[in-house]
Amino acid sequence: MSDSSNHVKMESPWLDRLRSLRNVPPVLRILWDSGAVVVTWGIVLRIFVAVLPFGVAKVAQFIINNIAQVLRGEPLGHNFWTLVAIEVGLNVLMGLLTRGIDYSDALLANRYTQHVSVRVMEQAARLDLTTYEDPVFYDRLERARVQATDRLGMIQQMGRLIQQVITTLVFSAALAWASPWLVLLLAIGVLPSFLGETHYAFLGYAKNFRQTPAKRQMDYLRQVAGSREGAKEVKLFGLNKFFTGRFKSLADQIYREDVTLSRSKLIVGGLLGVIGTLGYYGAYIYVIWRTLHGAYDIGQFTFLTTAIQQASSNLQQVFSTASGIADQALFLTDLIAFFEMEPTVHSKPDGLRMPSPVSRGFEFRNVSFAYPGTERRVLKDFNLTLAPGERIALIGENGQGKTTVVKLITRLYDPTEGQILLEGVDLREYSLEELHSHIGVIFQDFVRFEMTARENIAVGQIEQMQNQTGIEVAAHKSLADTVVDHLAGGYDQMLGRRFEGGVELSGGEWQKIALARAYLRDADLLILDEPTAALDARSELEVFERFAELTEGKMALLISHRFSTVKMADRIVVLSGGRLIEEGNHQQLMSKGGVYAGMFEMQAASYR
Numbered sequence: 299m300s301d302s303s304n305h306v307k308m309e310s311p312w313l314d315r316l317r318s319l320r321n322v323p324p325v326l327r328i329l330w331d332s333g334a335v336v337v338t339w340g341i342v343l344r345i346f347v348a349v350l351p352f353g354v355a356k357v358a359q360f361i362i363n364n365i366a367q368v369l370r371g372e373p374l375g376h377n378f379w380t381l382v383a384i385e386v387g388l389n390v391l392m393g394l395l396t397r398g399i400d401y402s403d404a405l406l407a408n409r410y411t412q413h414v415s416v417r418v419m420e421q422a423a424r425l426d427l428t429t430y431e432d433p434v435f436y437d438r439l440e441r442a443r444v445q446a447t448d449r450l451g452m453i454q455q456m457g458r459l460i461q462q463v464i465t466t467l468v469f470s471a472a473l474a475w476a477s478p479w480l481v482l483l484l485a486i487g488v489l490p491s492f493l494g495e496t497h498y499a500f501l502g503y504a505k506n507f508r509q510t511p512a513k514r515q516m517d518y519l520r521q522v523a524g525s526r527e528g529a530k531e532v533k534l535f536g537l538n539k540f541f542t543g544r545f546k547s548l549a550d551q552i553y554r555e556d557v558t559l560s561r562s563k564l565i566v567g568g569l570l571g572v573i574g575t576l577g578y579y580g581a582y583i584y585v586i587w588r589t590l591h592g593a594y595d596i597g598q599f600t601f602l603t604t605a606i607q608q609a610s611s612n613l614q615q616v617f618s619t620a621s622g623i624a625d626q627a628l629f630l631t632d633l634i635a636f637f638e639m640e641p642t643v644h645s646k647p648d649g650l651r652m653p654s655p656v657s658r659g660f661e662f663r664n665v666s667f668a669y670p671g672t673e674r675r676v677l678k679d680f681n682l683t684l685a686p687g688e689r690i691a692l693i694g695e696n697g698q699g700k701t702t703v704v705k706l707i708t709r710l711y712d713p714t715e716g717q718i719l720l721e722g723v724d725l726r727e728y729s730l731e732e733l734h735s736h737i738g739v740i741f742q743d744f745v746r747f748e749m750t751a752r753e754n755i756a757v758g759q760i761e762q763m764q765n766q767t768g769i770e771v772a773a774h775k776s777l778a779d780t781v782v783d784h785l786a787g788g789y790d791q792m793l794g795r796r797f798e799g800g801v802e803l804s805g806g807e808w809q810k811i812a813l814a815r816a817y818l819r820d821a822d823l824l825i826l827d828e829p830t831a832a833l834d835a836r837s838e839l840e841v842f843e844r845f846a847e848l849t850e851g852k853m854a855l856l857i858s859h860r861f862s863t864v865k866m867a868d869r870i871v872v873l874s875g876g877r878l879i880e881e882g883n884h885q886q887l888m889s890k891g892g893v894y895a896g897m898f899e900m901q902a903a904s905y906r
């Protein structure tokens with residue numbers, strides 16, 4: 299997944315800058331999607347505000363000429379006070395319209411942030427786990443997340459650009475009318491600082507790009523050292539200095555890079571700015587000179603100097619705004635690239651529906667699997683069948699590939715080689731959504747949602763959120779009802795300590811709640827990956843007696859390190875080095891006296 303954007307080439311910044319402008323149309327599209335009406339209003343208001351300064355300067359020209367007339371002893375023009383009134387009116391109107399622009403900008407910013415954040419969440423959910431294994435993806439996701447809210451400036455800049463271009467054009471036309479030299483002088487003055495700004499914007503982007511891994515590290519350190527989960531160990535192991543020290547050294551490195559760039563920008567940018575000022579005064583002196591030679595009256599002189607000032611500052615701003623947009627657009631490379639990423643585990647369009655009831659079940663046929671970006675085969679030529687009504691326990695030492703089997707059967711990943719079949723048909727032929735809706739899984743690292751007890755159970759099948767009976771039945775099956783009974787708020791009790799009024803549960807209590815999720819859906823295949831690790835012995839026995847009852851006639855896959863539980867399975871499968879090395883029921887494996895018998899004896903001995 300490494301593409302050119304991951305390797306910003308310092309030697310061709312200009313090309314990259316131009317290329318980055320490709321991001322502008324998709325952003326405009328996003329902007330339009332997030333609020334077409336607001337966008338339209340913003341543009342209309344800006345057009346008005348852009349041409350008003352010309353009107354103000356023109357009216358001022360007549361007012362000043364009228365005053366000059368009076369100073370020379372001539373009578374005041376009959377429409378003088380009307381002109382003054384128009385001047386005031388135009389300025390009042392401009393103030394009001396500017397406020398209108400601020401208002402529409404604020405609305406748009408809100409909508410844009412919300413729209414992009416939702417799209418980032420949707421896209422993150424659409425992508426598969428394979429993508430999450432890739433650190434480049436993580437960096438990109440990180441930047442996309444920031445960009446979702448951080449690029450708001452770009453929207454305002456786009457609006458401002460429209461306004462500045464129009465104002466510049468209007469005043470430049472007026473200047474060109476007086477003398478084309480004026481426009482040329484101004485343009486020559488502004489160009490160098492534009493090039494300078496653009497160049498530094500690129501360097502800034504490249505720097506941020508380089509710094510992303512370090513910033514991710516810093517975020518992580520800040521989170522570990524500042525989180526409730528981390529606090530216990532950080533305190534007891536005295537890790538505070540270690541974490542802070544590491545954080546500081548990364549922060550220092552970033553600070554040094556930032557300072558170097560800012561310093562160079564200050565010097566070069568300052569010098570280029572001087573050229574701009576010289577251009578501006580060149581034009582100004584030219585107008586003075588022509589006025590002294592009688593080419594312009596005092597009103598024209600005032601109008602032209604205003605026009606020079608307006609054209610020069612707007613032209614300068616046009617360049618710097620455009621440069622700012624290009625800069626922001628560069629940052630958006632990641633957001634756009636993130637939106638364009640496609641999942642690698644696909645759901646077939648018009649994929650097969652899950653047969654109901656299942657008659658043949660699942661089969662792993664010569665499955666090998668290596669995690670994306672790694673060479674090592676976690677599963678090698680793995681074969682396993684899982685028939686309806688069968689409860690299989692998968693056992694093996696740590697890291698032998700048990701959870702990986704679960705990830706493959708649920709198609710969080712696809713096998714590197716071989717096939718997984720359901721009813722004799724490759725799993726990839728089925729609709730992913732269908733498949734998932736028939737499987738209930740609780741992973742060992744299940745999520746503790748900082749939400750209410752009800753929501754924590756209902757996530758098992760979100761449509762059942764309001765089905766109190768369904769939730770209670772599921773809670774009863776998993777023993778979660780005993781936990782909920784002790785909660786002051788019952789099913790509406792907020793769990794976890796992140797939000798106000800939340801209560802923390804013990805590991806075992808969380809586990810019972812999580813188990814209820816699996817029972818909430820009427821799954822054909824129920825998978826429990828070390829579901830009882832945190833349960834006490836009595837709860838565990840009870841959970842498993844219920845599990846045996848509840849999975850009657852269904853397929854169940856159970857991963858556990860506790861042999862008291864494993865014993866109850868119809869078939870026990872021993873995994874070692876990614877291969878199936880033994881299978882059979884407890885009696886068969888015990889009498890065989892192989893690996894299982896050895897492991898069982900070892901655990902039993904520790905209890906004697």
Ligand SMILES: Nc1ncnc2c1ncn2[C@@H]1O[C@H](COP(=O)(O)OP(=O)(O)OP(=O)(O)O)[C@@H](O)[C@H]1O
Binds near residue numbers: 676697700
């Ligand atoms: N996302 C991943 N990327 C790369 N390697 C992984 C990933 N997840 C697991 N592995 C590796 O795959 C191997 C098997 O992991 P798996 O989680 O399937 O083991 P397990 O048998 O369930 O172990 P445990 O009993 O400790 O839960 C391990 O060596 C692990 O390092």
